[in-house]
Amino acid sequence: MYFNSFVDQETIGTMGQENGLIRCAPRELKLCAGKFNPISLEELLQKGWPKTEWILEGYIPQGGLVLFSGHPKSGKSTLASFLVTAITKGETIIGCQTHSVPILWLGLEERMQDIGNRFKNLGASRSLSN
Numbered sequence: 019m020y021f022n023s024f025v026d027q028e029t030i031g032t033m034g035q036e037n038g039l040i041r042c043a044p045r046e047l048k049l050c051a052g053k054f055n056p057i058s059l060e061e062l063l064q065k066g067w068p069k070t071e072w073i074l075e076g077y078i079p080q081g082g083l084v085l086f087s088g089h090p091k092s093g094k095s096t097l098a099s100f101l102v103t104a105i106t107k108g109e110t111i112i113g114c115q116t117h118s119v120p121i122l123w124l125g126l127e128e129r130m131q132d133i134g135n136r137f138k139n140l141g142a143s144r145s146l147s148n
Contacts, residue, residue, distance in 0.1 A: 095128070099137065103137065
């Protein structure tokens with residue numbers, strides 16, 4: 019699952035294209051040409067970080083990346099489907115407010131009709147990719 023709102027204004031400046039695949043890295047990334055520049059906890063705490071904008075309050079930050087992992091048939095796709103449906107509608111889920119953003123669903127191990135039927139059954143009413 020890829021939330022395309024994760025590509026924010028801070029990231030857009032460092033986007034490029036290689037071999038037909040889009041790559042991007044946040045400007046804060048300090049790994050450049052094999053050089054590793056760690057910062058101390060003191061420096062980290064002193065930085066003036068902007069307020070976090072949330073797609074799913076407290077769980078999915080805008081500009082972040084979320085990965086579901088688990089055993090086969092443990093409900094990862096089902097959970098993601100519920101989240102995607104709520105997020106595209108801007109609805110509350112698991113007691114948290116969502117903010118509607120476009121979403122690209124990559125169902126690489128599922129049949130298209132199964133994905134479509136699941137979203138119909140969940141009441142998805144608009145394009146997942148806006």
